Every structure is written in structure tokens, then in C-alpha cells.
Amino acid sequence: MSIDLKGEIHASREEMVSLRRDLHAHPELAFQEERTSRLVARRLEALGLQVSTGVAITGVVGLLEGGEAGPTLMLRADMDALPVHETSDKPYTSQNPGVMHACGHDGHVAVLLAVAAILARHRDALKGRVKLIFQPAEESMAGAALMIDQGVMDNPPVDRVMGFHLWNSLPLGQIGVKPGVIFASADEFRLAVKGRGGHGALPHLAVDPVTMSAQVISALQTLISRERPPLKEAVLTIGSIHGGTAFNVIADQVEMRGTLRAFDQGLRHTLLERIPQVVAGVCAALQGTFEFQHVRGCPPVENDPAVAAFVHGLASRVVGQANVPPLEPATVGDDMALFLREAPGCYFLVGSSNPAAGLDAPHHSSSFDFDEDALGIAAEILLRGALEYLG
Numbered sequence: 233m234s235i236d237l238k239g240e241i242h243a244s245r246e247e248m249v250s251l252r253r254d255l256h257a258h259p260e261l262a263f264q265e266e267r268t269s270r271l272v273a274r275r276l277e278a279l280g281l282q283v284s285t286g287v288a289i290t291g292v293v294g295l296l297e298g299g300e301a302g303p304t305l306m307l308r309a310d311m312d313a314l315p316v317h318e319t320s321d322k323p324y325t326s327q328n329p330g331v332m333h334a335c336g337h338d339g340h341v342a343v344l345l346a347v348a349a350i351l352a353r354h355r356d357a358l359k360g361r362v363k364l365i366f367q368p369a370e371e372s373m374a375g376a377a378l379m380i381d382q383g384v385m386d387n388p389p390v391d392r393v394m395g396f397h398l399w400n401s402l403p404l405g406q407i408g409v410k411p412g413v414i415f416a417s418a419d420e421f422r423l424a425v426k427g428r429g430g431h432g433a434l435p436h437l438a439v440d441p442v443t444m445s446a447q448v449i450s451a452l453q454t455l456i457s458r459e460r461p462p463l464k465e466a467v468l469t470i471g472s473i474h475g476g477t478a479f480n481v482i483a484d485q486v487e488m489r490g491t492l493r494a495f496d497q498g499l500r501h502t503l504l505e506r507i508p509q510v511v512a513g514v515c516a517a518l519q520g521t522f523e524f525q526h527v528r529g530c531p532p533v534e535n536d537p538a539v540a541a542f543v544h545g546l547a548s549r550v551v552g553q554a555n556v557p558p559l560e561p562a563t564v565g566d567d568m569a570l571f572l573r574e575a576p577g578c579y580f581l582v583g584s585s586n587p588a589a590g591l592d593a594p595h596h597s598s599s600f601d602f603d604e605d606a607l608g609i610a611a612e613i614l615l616r617g618a619l620e621y622l623g
């Protein structure tokens with residue numbers, strides 16, 4: 233193929249960076265990505281793509297038909313920001329107080345739009361089509377499920393999925409890709425431990441939910457230390473606990489919120505079943521009651537071995553074999569997992585930290601930022617992937 237990819241990506245760098253900075257300055261929370269979604273739709277329409285808006289509330293899908301018939305490749309970018317107050321004083325700092333692109337999704341959108349523009353110029357070289365999806369609400373783990381419910385994998389059916397995340401745990405210039413599970417399942421649950429309030433000096437006349445909660449938390453950790461097979465990793469965290477109003481009052485109830493992470497789908501389901509059973513036992517022993525609610529969750533992010541090998545090959549050609557080091561799975565979650573259960577695909581990580589430039593804060597922190605040179609690397613891998621798969 234005689235396309236000068238590096239040249240075209242280099243030429244679009246400035247546009248990618250300015251778009252990323254514009255999105256960074258105007259972050260929007262899950263399912264509120266209205267400005268972002270309008271901007272995406274306008275740009276895709278200008279490229280002559282078939283555009284659907286309002287998919288999963290604020291999602292956008294662009295369909296690029298190639299010159300000849302062939303399979304459908306889906307490329308995914310997530311668009312939402314986080315409820316974090318940005319602390320930097322960069323010229324593109326968030327203008328929306330309390331909301332910040334602290335995960336890099338601004339970069340994902342900019343890359344996918346640049347990829348769309350370059351592919352649109354070479355559509356005649358494609359045997360098949362590319363479905364570009366701009367997903368809302370990744371951080372709340374609700375966007376992918378809703379897009380799938382609304383038929384994003386059909387009409388035309390998706391044969392292969394690719395997506396990436398900018399990744400500050402890897403230095404700029406490195407790519408993380410592996411077959412099988414790369415991210416854990418992520419589930420959110422809520423617990424209310426209920427007793428009977430009373431006087432702090434007269435506990436025998438009350439049922440103390442604070443004491444009960446202490447035992448509930450300890451007992452829940454035994455799911456990890458005693459019931460999880462030692463070679464299957466899992467994490468259970470109670471991240472929030474609230475109860476009581478005064479030092480000398482026994483509360484009526486304590487509310488907790490927690491998360492469960494696992495790399496094995498079977499273990500995930502077993503532990504999710506065991507949590508309310510353990511809580512029930514402890515509460516019954518201490519004369520209390522409880523309510524358990526599994527709020528939402530998504531399965532582990534699992535790459536298809538053949539597509540992961542294909543992406544590993546692409547990455548090696550873009551950054552060199554030595555810069556595609558073995559990747560350890562991470563206990564974070566991503567609802568990209570759901571697309572990967574619908575069609576074989578690969579989610580890969582694009583190194584984006586640059587400590588010398590102060591660009592190495594962790595994702596979700598109020599000082600998060602990434603090295604914008606990572607945008608071109610991500611774009612090149614997606615473009616090579618599309619051109620080779622549909623070549």
C-alpha cells in the first residue's frame with residue numbers, strides 16, 4: 233500500500249492536539265457529553281460518513297463504507313470526563329469546575345476523529361467498512377451496555393473490535409498488549425446494615441449497626457483471604473461508610489458502598505453471590521438486618537488471542553518490538569469488556585507518561601495529563617489495523 237501514513241499522521245498532529253485541548257477545557261460527565269457529541273457528529277458528517285446521533289443518549293456512530301465489500305471493523309473511543317476538580321494552571325485547564333478529563337478520554341476522541349479523517353481519504357482502498365463509535369459514560373460503566381442494547385453491534389454486524397486507552401502507567405513510546413484478560417471485572421454494590429438506635433450508654437436496649445458493620449467488613453475480607461483460590465486474583469474494597477450522628481447515640485443504620493474486582497468471570501459471580509450471604513450471617517448473629525444492592529458492573533476486559541497477536545504485530549512495527557513489553561493485567565475495569573464479548577477484538581494500552589515533562593500523574597488524579605505525542609502513536613496503530621484488516 234502506498235499510503236504515507238506517518239506523513240499523514242504528522243500532518244494531522246496539530247489538529248489532534250488542538251482538538252484534544254478544546255475537549256479537555258470543556259469536559260462533560262457521563263451521559264451529558266452534549267457539546268462533545270455535537271462536535272464529533274459535525275466532524276464525521278463533514279467527512280461524508282453516515283452518522284447516527286443520540287445512540288445511548290449522547291453517543292455517536294459513524295459508518296465509513298469502503299470501496300469494496302468486506303468485513304466490518306469497529307473502532308471505539310469513550311468520551312466522558314470525571315467529577316474531579318482540575319488543579320493545573322495549563323492554558324487548556326477545565327473550564328467546567330468540578331469536572332475534568334482526568335482519564336484521557338479527550339485524547340481518545342481526538343485520535344479517533346483523526347483516524348476517521350485519514351481513513352475517509354483512503355476509503356477506496358478499504359475492502360469492508362469501519363464503524364467508528366464514540367461512547368458515552370464509560371466511567372459510570374453504563375454507556376457500552378446501552379449502546380449494545382440499542383443495536384450498535386448490528387446493522388451491519390461487527391466482525392472485529394479495536395480500541396485503546398492512553399496509559400500513564402507506561403512511558404511514552406511503549407505499547408501494552410496481551411491476549412486474554414487485561415482488566416478486571418468491576419462491580420459496584422451498596423449495603424445498608426440495620427440495627428435499632430438508642431442511647432450510647434445503654435447498648436443492651438439497642439442493636440448497634442456500627443459494631444455490626446465492623447464485623448461485616450472483616451467477614452467480607454475473608455471472602456478474599458479464605459474463599460478465593462490463591463492463584464485467582466480478586467479485590468474487595470469498601471470505599472465508603474456512613475452512619476451515626478453523635479458520639480453518644482447508637483445509629484439506626486450504617487450505609488456502605490464497595491467494589492469487587494476479579495479477573496475470572498466465574499469467581500466474580502461466586503463472590504457476588506457470597507457477599508450478601510456473609511452479610512446476612514453476620515447481621516443475623518448480631519440481631520440486625522441488611523439490604524444489599526448490586527448497582528452495576530461489567531465483566532473482565534478480555535482480548536481475543538488472534539486479534540491481540542495482530543495488534544502486537546502492528547505495535548511492534550510502530551514503536552519497535554522492544555517497546556512492546558509483557559503486560560501485567562490491571563485491577564481497573566472498563567466497559568470496553570462488553571463490546572469484546574460481542575465480537576473478537578483487542579483493547580491495547582498506549583504509553584503516555586513523560587516524567588521529565590511532569591506528565592506522569594495517575595489516571596483519575598486532579599493533576600492528570602499525558603504526553604500528546606502518544607496521540608499519533610495510537611492513531612498509527614488503529615490506522616494500520618484498519619488498512620491491514622480491510623486491505
Ligand SMILES: [Zn+2]
Binds near residue numbers: 334595
Ligand atoms: Zn477512567
Ligand SMILES: [Zn+2]
Binds near residue numbers: 336337370397
Ligand atoms: Zn478511562
